[in-house]
Amino acid sequence: MTQKPDKPTEDIGRHAKRMKSTRENPGPSPxxxxxxxxxxxxxxxxPTVGGALLGIWLDRVAPQSFSWTISLILGGVVLGAFIAGMWMNxxxxRK
Known part of the structure; x- marks a missing residue:
């Protein structure tokens, strides 16, 4: 009865390095x-919904020639896009 030879030390070392690398740098997940x-x-x-709610309130409390609601919705979208861009950057x- 013959026994299989043990794996060479180099193969074990390479395998351990691959495992450590995978553990430290996992791939993207769904x-x-x-x-x-x-x-x-x-x-x-x-920010968009907050701007809409604030705009509705301001239209009732301090009417102007322009619509507070539309202005603050647009401001909320711009602010939200800025926040999203900062978060994505x-x-x-972190990669």
Whole structure:
């Protein structure tokens, strides 16, 4: 009865390095993409809805020749896009 020879030490070392590299730098996961999509959506939606609500209140309290609601919705979209862009730049740098 013959026994199989043991793996050479070099093969074991290479395998350990690959395992460590995979553990430290995992690949992109589908859940990460979904969470990123959600974070970007919320970072635009919250300022937009907040601007709409504030604009409705201001239209009642301090009427002007322009619509506060439309102005603050647009401001909320711009602010949300800025927040989303900042968040994406921060997350992109973690690679």
């Amino acid at each position: 859940l990460m993409g979904i969470s990123t999509f959600g974070m970007i959506g919320w970072s635009v939606a919250v 921060k997350e992109g740098g």
